[in-house]
Every structure is written in C-alpha cells, then in structure tokens.
Amino acid sequence: MGGGSVKDLVSKAELDEKVKIGEPVIIHFWASWCDASKQMDQVFSHLSIDFPHALFLRAEAEELPEVSEAFSVSAVPYFVFFKDGKVIDTLEGADPSGLANKVAKVAGSVKSGDPAAPASLGLAAGPMILETVKDLVADNGSTKADSQLISGISEGLKKRLQQIINSHEVMLFMKGNPQEPQCGFSRKVVDILKEYDVKFGSFDILTDNEVREGLKKFSNWPTYPQLYCKGELIGGSDIVIAMHEGGELTEVFGDHGIKSSHSREAKVTEAEIGKGGISGSSGLSATLTSRLEGLINSGSVMLFMKGKPDEPKCGFSRKVVDILREEKVEFESFDILSDEEVRQGLKVYSNWSSYPQLYIKGELIGGSDIVLEMQKSGELKNVLAEKGIIQKQTLEDRLKKLISSSPVMLFMKGTPDAPRCGFSSKVVNALNEEGVEFGSFDILSDEEVRQGLKTFSNWPTFPQLYYKGELMGGCDIVMELKENHELKSTLSE
Numbered sequence: 001m002g003g004g005s006v007k008d009l010v011s012k013a014e015l016d017e018k019v020k021i022g023e024p025v026i027i028h029f030w031a032s033w034c035d036a037s038k039q040m041d042q043v044f045s046h047l048s049i050d051f052p053h054a055l056f057l058r059a060e061a062e063e064l065p066e067v068s069e070a071f072s073v074s075a076v077p078y079f080v081f082f083k084d085g086k087v088i089d090t091l092e093g094a095d096p097s098g099l100a101n102k103v104a105k106v107a108g109s110v111k112s113g114d115p116a117a118p119a120s121l122g123l124a125a126g127p128m129i130l131e132t133v134k135d136l137v138a139d140n141g142s143t144k145a146d147s148q149l150i151s152g153i154s155e156g157l158k159k160r161l162q163q164i165i166n167s168h169e170v171m172l173f174m175k176g177n178p179q180e181p182q183c184g185f186s187r188k189v190v191d192i193l194k195e196y197d198v199k200f201g202s203f204d205i206l207t208d209n210e211v212r213e214g215l216k217k218f219s220n221w222p223t224y225p226q227l228y229c230k231g232e233l234i235g236g237s238d239i240v241i242a243m244h245e246g247g248e249l250t251e252v253f254g255d256h257g258i259k260s261s262h263s264r265e266a267k268v269t270e271a272e273i274g275k276g277g278i279s280g281s282s283g284l285s286a287t288l289t290s291r292l293e294g295l296i297n298s299g300s301v302m303l304f305m306k307g308k309p310d311e312p313k314c315g316f317s318r319k320v321v322d323i324l325r326e327e328k329v330e331f332e333s334f335d336i337l338s339d340e341e342v343r344q345g346l347k348v349y350s351n352w353s354s355y356p357q358l359y360i361k362g363e364l365i366g367g368s369d370i371v372l373e374m375q376k377s378g379e380l381k382n383v384l385a386e387k388g389i390i391q392k393q394t395l396e397d398r399l400k401k402l403i404s405s406s407p408v409m410l411f412m413k414g415t416p417d418a419p420r421c422g423f424s425s426k427v428v429n430a431l432n433e434e435g436v437e438f439g440s441f442d443i444l445s446d447e448e449v450r451q452g453l454k455t456f457s458n459w460p461t462f463p464q465l466y467y468k469g470e471l472m473g474g475c476d477i478v479m480e481l482k483e484n485h486e487l488k489s490t491l492s493e
Contacts, residue, residue: 005048009059012066024054024107025082029061029073031222033213036094040077054107061222069238076222081106168201174225185237186225197261230256235315251354299332305356316368317356361387395452406439412463423475424463434488
C-alpha cells in the first residue's frame with residue numbers, strides 16, 4: 001500500500017501529538033486481508049495529494065490495537081476525521097464518494113453551504129474514485145462494497161471457524177493462552193472472565209494464521225481478542241471492559257443461561273433512580289416514571305442504546321441500529337450511557353435488565369436477540385406494518401423514483417415554461433423542437449435533490465437529462481445529439 005503523502009501511524013502517542021496541533025487529520029484503519037481496504041487506500045492516497053494541508057495517516061487495525069480500541073474500530077475500512085483537536089466525523093466501509101465528501105468538508109476550502117460532491121470538486125482523485133466505485137460494484141454488486149461481506153473464505157474454513165466458535169458456550173480468541181496471555185488486551189479479558197468465574201474455551205490465534213486472518217473476515221472485526229457467547233460475537237476488549245463496568249456482562253451471561261459468580265439482580269439504589277414519591281409497585285419515583293414514559297413515547301420507534309446510532313458503544317446496540325436501517329425505519333434513540341438515572345430506572349420500569357431495548361409505539365419489543373430473530377422470521381416487518389410504521393424513503397429511493405417518473409426526464413433550473421438558466425433553456429428548446437415529450441423537475445425548488453443528484457449521478461452540473469432511468473448527460477451532450485440528428489432516435493430506442 002502506498003503513494004500520495006500518506007504516513008503510517010506508529011503509536012497512539014504520535015497520533016495525540018498530531019491531533020493536538022488542531023489541523024485536519026484523517027486516519028484510515030485498514031487490514032492487509034481486506035481487499036476493500038486496499039482499494040480505499042488508493043483513493044485515500046489520491047485525496048492526500050488534493051488536500052495537502054491535511055495530514056493523512058494510515059493505521060493497520062490489528063498492529064495498533066490501542067488506537068483501534070480508542071476509536072471503537074469494529075470493521076475495516078474505517079476512517080476517523082479530526083479538526084481543532086477533536087473527532088468530528090467517521091466513515092465505515094468502502095464508500096469512495098463518501099470519503100471524498102467528508103475529506104473535502106474537513107480539509108477543503110469548501111465554504112459552508114457549498115456542495116462538496118466529489119464530482120464537483122475537480123479533484124485529481126476524481127478518476128480514481130470513479131474507477132474504485134466500478135471495481136467495488138464488480139466485486140460486490142454494491143457501491144458500498146459492504147465490508148461485512150464474508151469474501152475470500154473457503155466453505156471449509158467457514159465451517160471450521162463456526163465449529164471453534166461453538167465449541168464452548170463462552171469462547172475467547174486471544175493472543176497466547178489464559179495462563180500466558182501475549183498481549184495486554186487479551187490479559188484484560190481473561191482477568192474479567194476469571195472474575196466472573198465463567199467457564200470459557202480459548203484459542204491462541206498466534207498458533208494458526210489461517211484462523212487468525214479468516215476470523216477477522218468472518219466476524220468483520222479486525223482486532224484481537226474477540227469474545228463470543230453462545231456463538232455470537234460480543235466484541236473486543238474495550239466492549240468487554242465497558243460491559244463489565246456497566247454490569248451488562250452479568251446480564252448477557254444470565255440471558256444466555258451461563259452461570260457466573262456475579263449476582264444477576266439489577267442493583268438499583270434509591271439514589272440512582274431519583275428520590276421523591278414512590279409510584280406503584282415498581283419502586284420508582286413518580287417523577288422518574290413520568291420521565292421514562294415520556295422518553296419511551298417520544299418516537300413511534302424508540303431505541304434505548306449504548307452510544308448514538310452513528311457511534312454505537314456496544315456490538316448489540318450496533319446490531320439493532322443496523323436492522324432498523326435495513327428495514328428503512330425512522331427511529332429516535334437515547335444514549336443510556338449519558339444518564340445513569342434513566343439507565344437504571346428503565347431496567348426496573350420495563351423489567352428488562354439489559355440494553356439495547358427497542359420500543360414500538362410505547363411497547364417493549366426486546367433486546368438485540370429478539371429483534372434479530374423477528375427480522376429473520378419476517379415478524380418485525382409485520383409488527384411495524386400493524387403499528388402503522390411506514391418505511392422511510394431514503395434520498396436514493398426518492399431520486400430513483402423521480403428519475404423514473406417519466407421515460408424522458410429533465411432535471412433543470414426552473415420549469416419548461418420559465419427556465420432559470422441559459423443551459424436549461426437550450427435543452428428545453430431542443431427537446432421541444434424534436435417533438436420529444438418529457439417530464440421535468442426544478443432543482444432550485446429542492447436543495448436535497450439538487451445536491452443529492454450530483455453525487456448520485458456523479459455529474460456536477462445542471463441540467464441533467466435521463467432516458468429510461470439512465471443519465472444521458474448535460475446541455476453539451478444534448479446539443480451534440482441534436483446537431484447530429486440523433487436526439488429523437490436516441491430518446492425513442
């Protein structure tokens with residue numbers, strides 16, 4: 001991997017030093033086993049030439065676990081954007097256009113309000129972005145080239161990994177063994193499991209490179225250790241530590257019927273759940289009960305989770321967020337790590353001891369296991385439909401619908417009767433002269449469509465003419481087709 005002016009990060013201390021200066025810093029967390037990482041690194045290198053005033057750093061996720069853990073990196077490729085000494089954005093997965101947009105916003109001279117679509121930036125990276133998008137589509141059939149695809153693993157290895165994961169109810173993939181851990185992160189997780197007096201199996205990934213590299217792809221988790229419970233990935237050391245400190249690890253073991261030495265009762269004290277008049281039999285104050293009910297009903301679909309949807313702080317919360325997004329459901333969320341009173345009180349109120357907790361129209365659905373099960377069986381769709389929850393239309397869905405709303409579709413400034421720019425006027429006249437019927441959309445009337453279509457079509461200017469859902473081009477191309485007497489025939493093929 002190389003090119004451009006990308007520097008390889010050596011340590012967390014070096015990163016802290018660079019970030020402190022306040023200049024824009026962008027880190028690419030990558031892994032040698034991940035093809036999407038390599039493709040995105042080429043785009044990253046090209047962007048480093050376009051934005052010389054920003055510092056572009058590359059970090060191999062597993063080689064720098066301290067840095068990966070600090071930013072909760074749970075999949076590669078993964079990008080973190082800093083400005084003025086703070087993290088201001090992140091990007092997960094292989095999304096070349098998304099990366100160019102975010103880099104431009106953090107490091108470019110783009111003024112607020114200006115479009116930052118890669119096609120309109122005039123970047124040297126432009127051709128590379130287009131090329132990479134094509135490659136990723138070819139490789140994965142998706143422009144996101146979702147890094148969760150289990151690619152490059154043979155069926156035999158998949159079967160072997162599944163067998164090892166399921167060989168114990170609690171299974172730890174670590175560096176070294178429980179008696180002699182070979183890294184600090186593995187040691188921490190072993191110590192926590194011992195504290196719970198939980199029986200667990202372990203696998204030393206330093207002894208088997210096939211398992212070591214294969215499991216990263218299989219679980220879409222780039223670092224070690226990795227802890228599994230009943231075949232399900234809990235996460236790495238940062239998540240295990242956070243769950244241990246928050247009491248959730250006890251709950252996870254309890255929910256999965258695994259005996260541990262810790263009591264499973266939710267330890268809720270009067271101080272934690274607020275003082276005041278006691279309400280009903282729950283033992284919660286009337287004030288807190290009222291607050292919890294208000295939060296639960298603050299959205300038709302309400303998720304109480306660790307962290308925020310764009311930055312989940314545990315694997316289970318991430319899973320529910322992903323499911324809701326897959327189902328295209330609009331939802332509100334509450335970060336229970338930000339409010340101890342809500343965190344402890346809701347466990348008592350709902351009689352559900354762990355997080356995340358999903359509510360639909362005020363009714364508790366359950367945690368990540370139940371939501372995943374319901375999605376697989378199709379029950380989640382049914383419940384959402386019964387409760388009248390309409391799937392939200394993404395901008396991409398909306399653009400596709402608009403583009404296909406007429407066989408010949410023109411996105412222009414103004415309307416055919418009153419064009420608001422010379423180029424739009426020219427195209428309207430050309431279509432009218434050729435007797436072509438067309439639909440139109442005034443992009444001045446909708447900023448979301450205006451900016452979104454530039455990225456979607458990778459075409460930076462307007463007007464844009466589409467035929468049967470395919471982009472024909474702008475004013476120049478339309479005029480050229482007209483002069484060659486090909487416009488009408490092209491639009492009626």
